[in-house]
Amino acid sequence: MQLISCHEGRLLTLAEARLGSGHGRTFRTGLDALDALAPDGAFARGAVHELLWEKGTASPLFVATILARSTLGSDEMGQATHGAIIWSDPHRTIYPPALALHGISLEHFYLLRPEPEDQAWAVSECLRCKGVGAVVAGVPHLSRVEARRLQLAAEGGGGAGILLRQTGRGADVYAAATRWLVRPAPGGRTTQCWDVQLLHGHGGRIGHTVTLEYSRENHLVRALDPVADRPSPAETPGVARAS
Numbered sequence: 001m002q003l004i005s006c007h008e009g010r011l012l013t014l015a016e017a018r019l020g021s022g023h024g025r026t027f028r029t030g031l032d033a034l035d036a037l038a039p040d041g042a043f044a045r046g047a048v049h050e051l052l053w054e055k056g057t058a059s060p061l062f063v064a065t066i067l068a069r070s071t072l073g074s075d076e077m078g079q080a081t082h083g084a085i086i087w088s089d090p091h092r093t094i095y096p097p098a099l100a101l102h103g104i105s106l107e108h109f110y111l112l113r114p115e116p117e118d119q120a121w122a123v124s125e126c127l128r129c130k131g132v133g134a135v136v137a138g139v140p141h142l143s144r145v146e147a148r149r150l151q152l153a154a155e156g157g158g159g160a161g162i163l164l165r166q167t168g169r170g171a172d173v174y175a176a177a178t179r180w181l182v183r184p185a186p187g188g189r190t191t192q193c194w195d196v197q198l199l200h201g202h203g204g205r206i207g208h209t210v211t212l213e214y215s216r217e218n219h220l221v222r223a224l225d226p227v228a229d230r231p232s233p234a235e236t237p238g239v240a241r242a243s
Helices: 014-019 061-070 096-101 116-127 144-157
Strands: 004-007 010-013 047-053 084-088 109-112 132-138 160-166 178-185 191-200 209-215 221-224
Touching: 047 061, 047 144, 061 084, 061 132, 061 160, 061 191, 061 209, 084 116, 096 109, 109 116, 116 132, 116 144, 144 160
Parallel strands: 047 160, 047 178, 084 109, 084 132, 132 160
Antiparallel strands: 004 010, 178 191, 191 209, 209 221
16 A cells, blocks of 8 residues: 655655655755755755754854755756755855855855845745745744745745754744754864754654764765764774764
8 A cells, every 4th residue: 555645736656745756856965874864865845944053153054055055956968957046144254155165056156135134034035936946044033924934935936945043042933844953073183073963854863963074175075973984083094083
């Protein structure tokens, strides 16, 4: 027996409905250990994904960059698909060449600079556009109405909303498909590391953590299981074990 779902006039098996078979309704980062934590091993398009960070640590811009660039797939000719990336930057702190260094094509990248009080509205308007693959925004506070509006806008446009939010008061108000807690982890002389834990995501490996490791020497990124996959310092000189 298979469960079926009706979507856009087509009957799909439940697995097809979740994975968006043939419709590009999910995206993957290519970091297997990270993707494995997400529901059905992929991130949903037409949805909001939240990256949370704790007071006293830096906003998880690197992880947001990884997710955003992953929404831009490519066809057989190597041309980017799934639209543009829009990054909300009301305080003018984003440096596009740094994002390009981490794999975001500036040909498909746009800076959004709304007034802070207008940001939630501006982001929702961008998410409604079907030509947008992802919208990234640091959102200090969301009302229940704003959270729901962003979710509906993402569903309508088909892109991914990637919200950066600080933990604490008000952070329990959300309408997101997945929520992740990002913490800095011990690295090495030439590496930076972050622990990324899935907090919310129906069907995902909630409570599990992977460690993202970025090499400043060759700009490579790895996702490691901090228990099973991470090599010891003796095996990898200059790389410390993440706690």
